[in-house]
Amino acid sequence: MEKQKVPFITPELTVEELTQALYDTSLRLQHTNQELLQSQKEQQEIFTNVSHDLRSPITAIRNSVEYLLSSEKLDEVETNNILQIVLRRIDFLEQLINDVFLLTSIDSTQKTFSFEPINIGMLLEDFFFTCCEDRNYSACKLDLNVPAHFPYQVLADGKMLVRVLDNLFTNALKYSDGDLTITLSACTIDNTTIKITVSDTGMGIAKDHIEKIFNRTYMVANSRTPSTATGCGLGLSIAKSIIEKHNGQIWCESDLGKGSEFSFSLPIIENN
Ligand code: ADP
Numbered sequence: 001m002e003k004q005k006v007p008f009i010t011p012e013l014t015v016e017e018l019t020q021a022l023y024d025t026s027l028r029l030q031h032t033n034q035e036l037l038q039s040q041k042e043q044q045e046i047f048t049n050v051s052h053d054l055r056s057p058i059t060a061i062r063n064s065v066e067y068l069l070s071s072e073k074l075d076e077v078e079t080n081n082i083l084q085i086v087l088r089r090i091d092f093l094e095q096l097i098n099d100v101f102l103l104t105s106i107d108s109t110q111k112t113f114s115f116e117p118i119n120i121g122m123l124l125e126d127f128f129f130t131c132c133e134d135r136n137y138s139a140c141k142l143d144l145n146v147p148a149h150f151p152y153q154v155l156a157d158g159k160m161l162v163r164v165l166d167n168l169f170t171n172a173l174k175y176s177d178g179d180l181t182i183t184l185s186a187c188t189i190d191n192t193t194i195k196i197t198v199s200d201t202g203m204g205i206a207k208d209h210i211e212k213i214f215n216r217t218y219m220v221a222n223s224r225t226p227s228t229a230t231g232c233g234l235g236l237s238i239a240k241s242i243i244e245k246h247n248g249q250i251w252c253e254s255d256l257g258k259g260s261e262f263s264f265s266l267p268i269i270e271n272n
Contacts, residue, residue, distance in 0.1 A: 145183055
């Protein structure tokens, strides 16, 4: 049986309104398409960089193991040194794999965040005192600048916020040479938002790099080899994704040679 044609009925809309609606829709489509292309490009870059980053530690591990197997008379100290190298490379590989997994799972919303009301002052103090006991920070000065009475609650995944703080503290340590002070501070903006800042007296970041450091795959150092124990360039983009999932923002201010200040904001849910 022949299908009946249904007339295109638009009782309320004029031709001009329809044309405008069509135009708006095509703009939105164009925008979505651009976002998709950008995301595809980023995925491709991550893939290329990760493949590159995987290669050098694997080569180092292979060389070390081959050396261990072929050398007949290695004493205990030499053997230990080589095994330490292997262990460091394995740590790097593990971090890289965890970072890639976390980033892609946040993006594809596979990662379920466990949001709950959290007293942010307590979370910051807990984190700070854990760092004070951490041997990695024993050579630097740690300062806490959170008001004694800071009763603000945020809706957050505590573990994820600690992940962000941990990344900012680790970077402060990594990108410093000489005397280092890391300060963790918090304050409120307009009684609706909390601003948390991790500042350091490290090497700082040049102005033209600052806007790029939150991009996936961006590292200020040109070399992507992990030999100097640098990371894999995913840490700040993971931090950004986590903070955005909390309806917050993250940004950086820095003076080359003097230090950096990384801040993020979180909406307050309850003001006691
Ligand atoms: P990475 O794994 O390279 O540390 P991140 O995403 O954490 O990746 O950081 C991106 C880049 O931003 C780093 O390669 C480094 O050059 C720069 N950076 C991050 N934090 C700091 C800091 N506290 N001081 C100076 N440079 C920093």
